[in-house]
Amino acid sequence: SQYPELKGFYHLRETIGSGGFAKVKLAYHALTGEKVAIKIMDKRALGDDLPRVKTEIAAMKELCQQHICKLFQVLETETRFYMVLEYCPEGELFDYIVSKDRLDEAEARIFFRQIVSAVAFIHYKGYAHRDLKPENLLLDEEQNLKLIDFGLCAKPKGGMENHLFTCCGSPAYAAPELISGKQYLGAEADLWSMGVLLYALLCGYLPFDDEKIPSLYRKIQSGKYDVPDWLSPESSILIAQMLQVDPKRRISIQQLINHPWLRKGFNIPCEFESKYKSTLDEDCITELAVHYGKTRTEMEEDVSKWTYDYLTASYFLLLEKKMKGRPVRLLQRP
Numbered sequence: 445s446q447y448p449e450l451k452g453f454y455h456l457r458e459t460i461g462s463g464g465f466a467k468v469k470l471a472y473h474a475l476t477g478e479k480v481a482i483k484i485m486d487k488r489a490l491g492d493d494l495p496r497v498k499t500e501i502a503a504m505k506e507l508c509q510q511h512i513c514k515l516f517q518v519l520e521t522e523t524r525f526y527m528v529l530e531y532c533p534e535g536e537l538f539d540y541i542v543s544k545d546r547l548d549e550a551e552a553r554i555f556f557r558q559i560v561s562a563v564a565f566i567h568y569k570g571y572a573h574r575d576l577k578p579e580n581l582l583l584d585e586e587q588n589l590k591l592i593d594f595g596l597c598a599k600p601k602g603g604m605e606n607h608l609f610t611c612c613g614s615p616a617y618a619a620p621e622l623i624s625g626k627q628y629l630g631a632e633a634d635l636w637s638m639g640v641l642l643y644a645l646l647c648g649y650l651p652f653d654d655e656k657i658p659s660l661y662r663k664i665q666s667g668k669y670d671v672p673d674w675l676s677p678e679s680s681i682l683i684a685q686m687l688q689v690d691p692k693r694r695i696s697i698q699q700l701i702n703h704p705w706l707r708k709g710f711n712i713p714c715e716f717e718s719k720y721k722s723t724l725d726e727d728c729i730t731e732l733a734v735h736y737g738k739t740r741t742e743m744e745e746d747v748s749k750w751t752y753d754y755l756t757a758s759y760f761l762l763l764e765k766k767m768k769g770r771p772v773r774l775l776q777r778p
């Protein structure tokens with residue numbers, strides 16, 4: 445087969461996405477039968493962008509949070525990287541907004557709280573995403589949002605080289621300071637992109653749009669956008685606080701978490717701590733120990749190494765099965 449390293453471990457199905465140097469295929473994890481997304485990257489096509497994959501993998505191992513798409517396994521061969529990732533069965537938020545034309549405030553608030561939770565967690569861990577847009581927000585089977593970074597754009601938070609031109613995707617969500625080539629802080633640029641996202645959720649179209657890139661840039665740098673009459677005063681105020689051209693006047697993530705618009709109907713700030721437990725799940729360990737003919741203690745030691753090999757993937761996917769109320773069973777038993 446074309447991907448011999450996956451044989452026996454994953455059953456590959458159709459391609460569900462392809463970007464510059466990455467192709468994503470739907471697959472089944474053989475031992476649990478759970479669906480996964482496998483991102484396949486060709487080392488030659490990556491060229492000197494290879495270090496970005498290492499950064500991405502290191503970031504994903506740290507970014508275990510309920511609204512960030514999970515990494516289960518990493519495989520490296522001479523010519524390829526494979527990342528086995530959480531599959532989101534309901535697809536992109538982008539398609540959901542298009543299907544509904546636009547969302548009402550209550551539904552937009554539920555989604556936006558989940559976006560803020562994911563971004564606050566990434567910033568708390570010292571990263572910035574830098575490519576926040578509805579195509580990078582996927583829906584799981586409970587209509588919860590999972591943030592992904594399809595284009596390898598996430599970077600440590602400090603000022604970074606302006607890579608937008610190498611990064612894929614339209615600049616419609618990019619902050620003014622980012623597109624004017626100035627030094628900028630990734631975290632501040634993320635807040636602007638979230639403002640564009642919230643506008644897209646509530647309006648069903650973009651605040652700054654134009655077929656020609658130069659006039660799109662002028663609109664973004666003007667910071668002027670249309671406020672449709674269906675937007676409530678509170679929504680327009682929050683959007684205005686995020687779409688501040690001057691990054692120093694822009695709302696911060698700490699202020700956003702506690703913002704009255706986000707608290708409406710919830711009365712609690714956005715929680716962004718990870719809901720993943722640090723202790724190992726006994727049922728999953730037992731099932732794995734039986735399968736591999738090891739004692740529970742041996743299996744706990746092996747899983748605790750978090751080598752992101754097939755065992756790590758099998759543990760995480762068994763845990764997913766349990767969290768979804770499915771039997772904690774591996775499909776093949778000795």
Ligand SMILES: COc1cccc(Nc2ncc(-c3ccc(C(=O)NCC(=O)Nc4ccccc4)cc3)c(OCC3CCNCC3)n2)c1
Binds near residue numbers: 481530533
């Ligand atoms: C219903 O049919 C459908 C229809 C469409 C999709 C699905 N499902 C479905 N599930 C899972 C994926 C996926 C997950 C993670 C990554 C990734 O690259 N992670 C790396 C990552 O997230 N780093 C990172 C995150 C946060 C901070 C720092 C680093 C890549 C792809 C997917 O892809 C399809 C593409 C298509 C083009 N637009 C983007 C999604 N699609 C299902």
